[in-house]
Amino acid sequence: MRGSARPLTGTVLAVAAAGVLVAPAYAAPADHLSGIPAGTAADALEVYPSSAVPGDHVTVNTAACGKDGSATGDATAVGAGRFTLVPTAHEEDLAGRFRVPPSAVPGTYEIVARCAGNNRRVTGDLVVTLTSATHQVAPRGSVKTGVGGALGPDPVRTAAGVAALAVAAAGGTWLLHRRARGDGI
Template structure:
């Protein structure tokens, strides 16, 4: 006699395939243009120039730089090769990191980009990155020889103690047999 299988796995697979097939055209339809920002990284409190060549024949674009405190920047013709250019100011208290910016060309095409914000110290040199030695936790430089030796010693002591306990439970050997 032939057993009947449940149609649920087949139905689920068919529904997944149909959903993927329907989503594929939508995924490729959203071609995004790119907005380039310079300088990279941008300093807190400085100006950032934006450039795009992806607006085709559009004469303007707007870019939202609110994440960096720049509000909305308008890009106008002014670059070589039909590029649209504009600028915004980075808020002075902006924390270092990567920030997404997004905009729209006058013809409706979407634009995206990234602005890296960093901090700059005296004489225009980048501020140092990494951990500060506070006496607690790991640091960017790694452990020194004393810490490595202390950790190794603790590991060996734990291994020796565990071996001693196991040997004692098994009655003097690893075989598990009691002397008799």
């Protein structure tokens, strides 16, 4: 057992070292429009809240469009349609708002904004859930369990069955009473 553990450990260390030596280096290219390196927060569309329930209002903002910019937002993936991003009090920030439709299905959706001046496309993710920390959505509909209701599918048949059981119980009680008295059957 001891002899096989050493070669295995050596193999694992050799593979790990090779992975470190050949790992690709990443250098973010400089953005020629704003001087901000790609991959920074300016290239993102920030979604608040990042997790919402159907019916919630969601705000998005970005600094990707630069000073005096404007943008059009697209939330059609979640069913909310298009919306406008307008300048805010923060320098170079644009913000927009949309409502998650009540018919939205749980999942992760890509929200997109396209800058009007530089035609830059920025994206952010919105997660739609059925419950949130602020409020809960009540379940709707019924559950098909196969058990059925108390009256079954046909109330007339159910009533006839209950009547038959009542007659049988009464007859059985009468016969037991006669037998106890010695009258015979």
